Amino acid sequence: MSDKRTATGFIGLGLMGEPMSLKLCAAGYPLTVWNRTRKKTATAIEAGAILAESPAEVAKASDIIFLCLTDTEAVEDVLFGRHGITNGGSGKIVVDHSTISPKAAIEFAARLRDHHDIRFIDAPVTGGVPGAIKGNLTVFAGGESSDIEAVRPAISHLAGKLLHIGANGAGQTTKLCNQVMVMTTFVTMAEMLKLAENSGVDSTQIPEILAEGFANSQVLQLFGQRMARRDPELTGRLTIAQKDLDLIRAAGRETGTPLPMCGTATEVVRLAIARGLGDRDVSQFIRLYD
Amino acid sequence: MSDKRTATGFIGLGLMGEPMSLKLCAAGYPLTVWNRTRKKTATAIEAGAILAESPAEVAKASDIIFLCLTDTEAVEDVLFGRHGITNGGSGKIVVDHSTISPKAAIEFAARLRDHHDIRFIDAPVTGGVPGAIKGNLTVFAGGESSDIEAVRPAISHLAGKLLHIGANGAGQTTKLCNQVMVMTTFVTMAEMLKLAENSGVDSTQIPEILAEGFANSQVLQLFGQRMARRDPELTGRLTIAQKDLDLIRAAGRETGTPLPMCGTATEVVRLAIARGLGDRDVSQFIRLYD
16 A cells, blocks of 8 residues: 555545645545535545545545544544444554544544454644645654554655654554643743733743743744734634643543643633633633733 | 953852852953852852952942842842941942842842942843853843943853843843743643653653654753653752742732742642652652652
8 A cells, every 4th residue: 555546535624634635636646535514625626536425435435544533523423423434344544633532542443443444543743734734744643553654655745754652542642742732831821921011021022032041932932922912813723722631631531640730721721711712813812811 | 340350249159150150250350259158159269259258348349249149038138138238338230140039129129229329130040050151141131221231241251142121120020931931841741741651652752752843842852851761860959940930929929910820830849849859850840740
């Protein structure tokens, strides 16, 4: 399955999935697509993809099926639902780019392997929409080495890096670790900038001032100015931050890991959403303190 | 006061102050020193500094007096105590490199100006002991422009950057903003690494894996490996983190700024200290979760 004639499928053509699917088309892979909201498949179909009527149909047409879905429930439904991938034949590899619970990834992999002869790789990504458009995402992969090597040629068109972290679930765990740092830094940055403002210091100069010291971070440099300026541009909704923080805390519960900082971050993000900020950009979170 | 014959004084020759004072000696400035524990002045005296019997004596001999002390109380005592700087004459500039309360810095500056004809610059630093040894610290300065320009030639031997942030207090506020990000990231990193471990992922590989994404930070790269390996090497005690977090929360209280993430970080650091980790390196904080 390492040459470009491998038949591929893509399920979930949202903000991330659409540009990812286009990369496979551009690289010459036969591609079959499905999306719950059909109109989101238009761009991929224009680029040469074939529209399927269900995830099962995508599976029938494909050797490798990529998923890029919103949450654990959506992945479960696409895999095991009435018209799910498991009704589309065996011998396939499912590559799940969604961010879901590590525990669910482990369970899905076992069910697919034991009952359907389908292999599963948990393969969440970082790099956001810009990374998806450029094809230089980073993939954190959990699964069998042989499966990961089998999909590496196709993934190379989506991602600059495909890191094999460990067994199933390890990819999702690594993504959650990534999100722990990103989301808590966002939440902390808001109170830090507000402290500067309330102390009479111009908060818009803080990201540059702190750039060269121990306090520096990607979040501070990429989003600090925008947060200080209350920039309304939407790059990611606060509700998505909430979803990731809830996933992180579920993982803490399942593994018996106390997560006090994530706990506080989750509750203040929930408070911001309760105050009506859920559909605003994550950078607008600082308005909770205004 | 811009040439090298300016008489300088240095009070507080600890881990940071000693290498800073040596830079002034090496640059040819006449230097008078005082330290509460006299033996800590030995290296500076060997390098040519003159030992004073009190802060007042340092002030008598100096035009610019540098302070590098542990806390707000120590600075107050050195300035206004029985043998303090205010008993050593007027017309001087005090440059306070200590990390103290912004509110105290504002009050000290006003008292010195109004009652003693002494100018005060709050000038906390980042870069740690390595930066002090290399002479490439960053200084966040609050005070009058003319005073800051007057001390710039001398400070150039200690620091690669002297940033004039604003009026008195603004330097300390900026340092607290720096410490908000550093300390909360430290505390969060411990729970993140423990979550990886409890999920069966090798935590020592996490800092490198997360290096190129949004989750990256100076703290993750400089201390993540050490924390994951439980490296016992002492670079900074956890009690110092506690002191900085307490200062941050005092500033939140004084300015009416809610600091939920700093609040949680403070309490879990206090818990770690209550568990006997206070004199360990900050990286050892993860042992709270072991």
